[in-house]
Amino acid sequence: MPLKKLWNSLRGVTSQPKVTSEPTPAVTAPEAAAPKPAERKRSASKPAAKAKTAAAKPVAAPVAQPAAPAPVAKAKPASPSRGVLSMLSRGEHDGLVKQLTKLQPSSVLEIGVGDGSRTPAVVHALAAANPALKYAVIDQFEMVGGTVKLRDFHGQLAGLAIRPSIIPETAARGVVTVLHRLGMMDAIILDPSLDAETLAELDTVLSKVSYADTMILRQTNGKWQSTASNSTTLRATRRAA
Numbered sequence: 001m002p003l004k005k006l007w008n009s010l011r012g013v014t015s016q017p018k019v020t021s022e023p024t025p026a027v028t029a030p031e032a033a034a035p036k037p038a039e040r041k042r043s044a045s046k047p048a049a050k051a052k053t054a055a056a057k058p059v060a061a062p063v064a065q066p067a068a069p070a071p072v073a074k075a076k077p078a079s080p081s082r083g084v085l086s087m088l089s090r091g092e093h094d095g096l097v098k099q100l101t102k103l104q105p106s107s108v109l110e111i112g113v114g115d116g117s118r119t120p121a122v123v124h125a126l127a128a129a130n131p132a133l134k135y136a137v138i139d140q141f142e143m144v145g146g147t148v149k150l151r152d153f154h155g156q157l158a159g160l161a162i163r164p165s166i167i168p169e170t171a172a173r174g175v176v177t178v179l180h181r182l183g184m185m186d187a188i189i190l191d192p193s194l195d196a197e198t199l200a201e202l203d204t205v206l207s208k209v210s211y212a213d214t215m216i217l218r219q220t221n222g223k224w225q226s227t228a229s230n231s232t233t234l235r236a237t238r239r240a241a
Contacts, residue, residue, distance in 0.1 A: 093122065107136075109178055110135070113146075115147045119164060123160050124160060127160065134182050139167075150166070154166075171194070178209055187217065211231055216228070
């Protein structure tokens with residue numbers, strides 16, 4: 001045992017161990033710390049990843065604006081060549097209308113409608129004085145290549161005070177149909193377009209639908225002429241029956 005230690009034990013003094021002070025390591029500020037290699041590598045790879053993503057995204061092409069349509073002029077609706085009462089102002093049927101107005105028939109049969117303008121002109125003139133007027137029309141229209149179609153003819157009759165009865169049959173058969181539906185006629189109009197064969201057939205059947213004083217109107221040299229029917233049926237006798 002060393003003497004100093006023995007002496008201290010006799011004195012009752014305990015020797016204290018020497019404390020050596022170790023230098024405290026310097027604390028480096030976070031800002032001054034060098035970036036870790038892994039972080040530097042990761043941060044360096046981010047711009048590359050962004051660039052790759054941007055390259056992968058398709059760039060939308062600019063949408064072309066549609067060109068403004070050129071102004072189109074509005075087309076006027078085609079008006080029918082022969083409208084309702086279109087011929088009244090032209091006076092095309094004045095001669096026929098004057099004769100019928102003097103006669104004042106209560107029933108009229110028109111065989112052949114031509115271009116369709118005559119019917120509304122006559123009906124308009126007669127229906128004003130006789131609202132109970134009976135009016136019948138016989139024509140085959142487009143079935144035999146007629147001038148006017150049945151549909152267009154119906155359009156020409158729109159707006160009239162009375163609606164004529166339309167029989168789309170041959171002339172001879174149509175006369176019989178008129179007799180059964182409407183009875184005897186006071187006036188019969190024959191269209192100038194009727195051929196000789198049709199007129200010959202009508203001569204044999206018109207007496208069935210007419211009185212002895214029924215007026216048959218036919219155009220000769222551009223003028224309407226009236227002749228009496230060849231029927232032997234008198235109006236008084238027919239009414240009594």
